[in-house]
Amino acid sequence: MTFFLNKLRARKFLPLLTLGLLASPVAMADVGSRIWATGGVTSIEGSAGGGLVPWAMLGSYADDEEWGGTLALSRAEVDDYTLAVAGAGLNWNNRVEVTVARQTLDLDSLVFALKDGFGLEQDELNQDIFGLKVRLAGDVLYSPWGQWSAGIQHKRQRDFTVPNAIGARDDSGTDVYVSGSKVFFAAVFGRNLLVNATVRGTRANQGGLLGFGGDLNNGYEVMAEGGVGVFINRQWLLGAEYRQKPDNLSFAREDDWWDVFIAWVPDRRLAVTAAFVNLGDVATLKDQQGVYLSLQGSF
Amino acid sequence: MGLSASKTYIAVLLIFAGLVLSGCQSHPSESDNSLYLQLGERSGIADVVEDLLYLIVADERINHQFKGIDVAQFHRHLTDQLCELSGGPCTYSGRGMREAHSAMGITNTQFNALAENLILAMEANQIPPVAQNRLIKQLLPLYPDIRHL
Numbered sequence: 001m002t003f004f005l006n007k008l009r010a011r012k013f014l015p016l017l018t019l020g021l022l023a024s025p026v027a028m029a030d031v032g033s034r035i036w037a038t039g040g041v042t043s044i045e046g047s048a049g050g051g052l053v054p055w056a057m058l059g060s061y062a063d064d065e066e067w068g069g070t071l072a073l074s075r076a077e078v079d080d081y082t083l084a085v086a087g088a089g090l091n092w093n094n095r096v097e098v099t100v101a102r103q104t105l106d107l108d109s110l111v112f113a114l115k116d117g118f119g120l121e122q123d124e125l126n127q128d129i130f131g132l133k134v135r136l137a138g139d140v141l142y143s144p145w146g147q148w149s150a151g152i153q154h155k156r157q158r159d160f161t162v163p164n165a166i167g168a169r170d171d172s173g174t175d176v177y178v179s180g181s182k183v184f185f186a187a188v189f190g191r192n193l194l195v196n197a198t199v200r201g202t203r204a205n206q207g208g209l210l211g212f213g214g215d216l217n218n219g220y221e222v223m224a225e226g227g228v229g230v231f232i233n234r235q236w237l238l239g240a241e242y243r244q245k246p247d248n249l250s251f252a253r254e255d256d257w258w259d260v261f262i263a264w265v266p267d268r269r270l271a272v273t274a275a276f277v278n279l280g281d282v283a284t285l286k287d288q289q290g291v292y293l294s295l296q297g298s299f
Numbered sequence: 300m301g302l303s304a305s306k307t308y309i310a311v312l313l314i315f316a317g318l319v320l321s322g323c324q325s326h327p328s329e330s331d332n333s334l335y336l337q338l339g340e341r342s343g344i345a346d347v348v349e350d351l352l353y354l355i356v357a358d359e360r361i362n363h364q365f366k367g368i369d370v371a372q373f374h375r376h377l378t379d380q381l382c383e384l385s386g387g388p389c390t391y392s393g394r395g396m397r398e399a400h401s402a403m404g405i406t407n408t409q410f411n412a413l414a415e416n417l418i419l420a421m422e423a424n425q426i427p428p429v430a431q432n433r434l435i436k437q438l439l440p441l442y443p444d445i446r447h448l
């Protein structure tokens with residue numbers, strides 16, 4: 001690299017350049033060709049996005065002639081719960097994203113409430129999420145109208161006893177969403193601005209960890225989600241997200257979620273995200289807030 | 300329901316605050332040459348384009364497209380184009396972007412490869428990120444022509 005960046009006088013570089021332009025095989029960059037940090041990170045449901053919300057970008061750096069993949073580990077520690085997520089994703093031609101994620105919610109203090117109130121002995125809830133996202137149109141950087149994607153997240157509870165006891169109707173459910181994302185260049189004091197809007201149809205209680213449907217409402221409802229971020233430079237993104245939530249169970253009120261995040265993307269292989277998250281009231285425990293940390297590798 | 304409506308309102312506000320912010324910034328005056336100055340005038344731009352050429356040659360995703368071109372003319376035309384787009388006193392005398400790239404079938408992968416090299420070339424010449432962003436913003440309208448969309 002330094003060799004090519006050496007300052008040679010224009011006269012000298014001309015013949016050199018012509019020599020270099022001999023036949024060479026078409027090859028792919030190791031980790032995909034999309035511009036740094038435009039793969040988003042792995043959200044808690046496995047789909048590419050921010051922390052809490054799926055965005056229209058597809059995971060990894062695969063561009064229209066490439067394959068790519070991601071692996072991620074995330075952890076949210078709020079006052080009375082801990083959520084751990086392991087996720088993996090594949091991206092074909094920056095057109096289709098397929099993801100899997102396993103969520104484990106440690107009930108920590110809720111264990112006692114469940115034992116006293118329901119006679120249940122359970123200290124964690126597990127859920128698997130299978131995601132599919134398709135880029136419908138546009139490019140997040142280059143299209144004036146941004147990039148638009150649609151996706152589904154099929155969620156399967158692995159421990160339904162607790163959700164069942166508190167009134168959830170089903171142990172599996174499928175969220176459907178449409179997302180639009182766009183980067184506005186030099187928009188905020190010369191920095192690039194990322195804007196994302198997502199609309200989701202869902203029956204999930206607390207994202208599905210407390211099952212699907214309930215006594216207050218058992219049908220699909222439309223939720224608005226969104227986020228904004230500012231690229232401090234091409235390695236640092238500072239932003240916030242908001243996710244509206246349904247409120248299906250009379251057992252406990254469900255609140256909207258929001259977070260403020262900072263993501264560090266030193267190169268295409270690694271992304272580190274840290275956030276302050278506020279999940280509101282969760283299953284009778286008030287005002288759950290804390291920290292979120294996520295590591296993502298791309299290949 | 301009033302509560303849920305106000306929640307939606309907050310979400311929409313959050314999203315569109317960004318759009319408004321970006322709108323506020325996009326009215327440079329007619330004779331604004333501050334970007335041109337930030338890029339180091341024509342000689343600074345010529346250095347960037349020279350480094351860009353080296354990166355292209357080394358990049359197996361795109362170098363095959365450039366085989367056999369008139370390098371000196373390409374260097375001069377691209378330098379003039381970036382100079383003009385950044386508000387400098389140059390006149391681009393090459394072909395239109397659609398015409399120049401029509402036969403190449405440039406993919407998004409190739410476009411991003413070139414964009415990446417341009418950013419690396421600007422970084423190598425200590426162009427501040429803000430100026431990089433402003434230049435790329437000027438290049439965005441060329442994307443459909445270059446990709447032949």
Ligand code: HEM
Nearest residue numbers: 361364365368376377380393394399405409410413438445
């Ligand atoms: C922002 C992106 C781009 C800009 C601003 C740009 C600009 C230009 C300019 C000004 C010329 C000179 C035209 C002339 O001399 O009449 C040119 C030629 C050329 N461009 Fe691009 N270009 C871009 C992207 C690409 C990409 C992605 C490729 C291929 C991977 C490419 C391949 C070429 C080639 C091979 C020529 C030489 C054509 C010839 O001399 O016959 N360009 N480009």
